[in-house]
Structures are given as structure tokens and as C-alpha cells.
Amino acid sequence: MSKETVSEASLFYILDFFEHMGIPYWLDGGWGVDVLTGKQNREHRDIDIDFDAEYTDEVITQLKEIGYVVVVDWMPSRMELQHEEYGYLDIHPIDFNPDGSITQADPTGGKYVFQKEWFTSHVYKNREIPCISKEAQLLFHAGYDLTDKDHFDIDNLNRL
Secondary structure, eight states: OOOOOOHHHHHHHHHHHHHHTTEEEEEHHHHHHHHHHOOSSSSOOOEEEEEEGGGGOOOOOOHTTTTTTEEEEEEETEEEEEEETTTEEEEEEEEETTTTTTTOTTTTTTTEEEEEEEEEEEEEEEEEEEEEOOOHHHHHHHOOOOOHHHHHHHHHHHHH
């Protein structure tokens, strides 16, 4: 049975995993919001990671080798994996374009286009963590029916 929340220790484990592999990545989602605010504000079901799509096969292989199991496969857009100890991980391969923009496959067959300025970093617990900017986080929280946790995250972002 997998954990229902992802601890800060599990977050750091995953960040170390990507750094050890030498893969460019950025933290997104709820943990990304908490890194931007400088503290954990709520419990998290998963960790959202955007990473260089060039390494997709290598990332998936390595995650499976350390015990992650695929539970949702919407590749090339995203994949959700689950680990008995570390909980859920939602990975999002992204492509770097010659003009500096970044794209991610849309599950419907198109592409999302992101500005390179949205991929930044922030210090959290004395650690420089690559993460998605406040502006991008707010934009990503638009266009769908928001949950209570989404409203909570938006309120925290708006206080920055």
C-alpha cells in the first residue's frame, strides 16, 4: 500500500534522484508552490516534476529500478508513478526549442508552449531548487475547475 501523502524527506529524495542523474528538472505543482513560499503549507499527494524529455526513457527505467510502478501513462504528456515508501510522482517531459521556449505534449495531441523565464529556481531549506515561477504557477491554475487545495495554493502564491 502506497503512502497517501508525500513528505518533505521524499521530496528531497526525488530532487536528489534527478540531480544525481544530471537531468535538468523543475519542481511544479503543490510542492513547487511551497518551495516558492519558503515553507510547507499543506500535505501533498504527489510531487510534480518537469524534466528534459531527452531523458524520458532513462528516467522511467531508473524510477522503476528503485521501486516505482506506473499507475497513469499519458505519455508523451505525463506519467504518474507510485512508490510504497515515497508515494506518488507525476513526471512531465518537456522539450527545449531553438527560440528559447519550452514545450510539453498536450494529452489531446497538441503542445503547450512555455516561456523560458518561467523555469527558475528558489532557495528552500538552504537548498537551491529548480522550480516553476509564481507567474507560471498562477497561469497553470487557470482553465479548469479548481479544488480547495488549488484555491489554497493560489492564495499562498498571491501573498508572495
